[in-house]
Amino acid sequence: MDYAALLFDPTYSIFGVDAVLTLADTAGTEVPLVVIDKTGGLPIGPNVEIGTVLPGAVLRASDLADEGVERDALDEAVIAFNGKIWRIASYYPKPVPTGEANGEIVLVLEAV
Numbered sequence: 001m002d003y004a005a006l007l008f009d010p011t012y013s014i015f016g017v018d019a020v021l022t023l024a025d026t027a028g029t030e031v032p033l034v035v036i037d038k039t040g041g042l043p044i045g046p047n048v049e050i051g052t053v054l055p056g057a058v059l060r061a062s063d064l065a066d067e068g069v070e071r072d073a074l075d076e077a078v079i080a081f082n083g084k085i086w087r088i089a090s091y092y093p094k095p096v097p098t099g100e101a102n103g104e105i106v107l108v109l110e111a112v
Contacts, residue, residue, distance in 0.1 A: 024076035085112045
């Protein structure tokens with residue numbers, strides 16, 4: 001199953017917003033991306049029924065790879081979208097059955 005074409009392409013074209021990821025490298029590299037705004041809250045924790053709700057965003061792992069950005073570069077990075085700047089506090093993969101590279105990356109955010 002082609003998750004990109006069947007699931008992610010329509011989802012990101014409808015719900016996606018333009019974002020700029022600024023890496024914590026010495027050059028302050030800026031990377032344009034499309035994310036899904038989840039700043040209203042993501043359930044975090046082993047039991048989402050009683051988990052903590054934190055602001056977040058979701059992006060396609062393939063978009064990050066297409067820009068030549070390693071996942072580790074998200075450490076200490078900031079991302080701007082919908083008129084607000086966020087620090088990436090943590091992140092984790094959200095794989096699909098065909099693997100992490102074809103899935104999404106969930107960003108847990110903190111206001112700057």
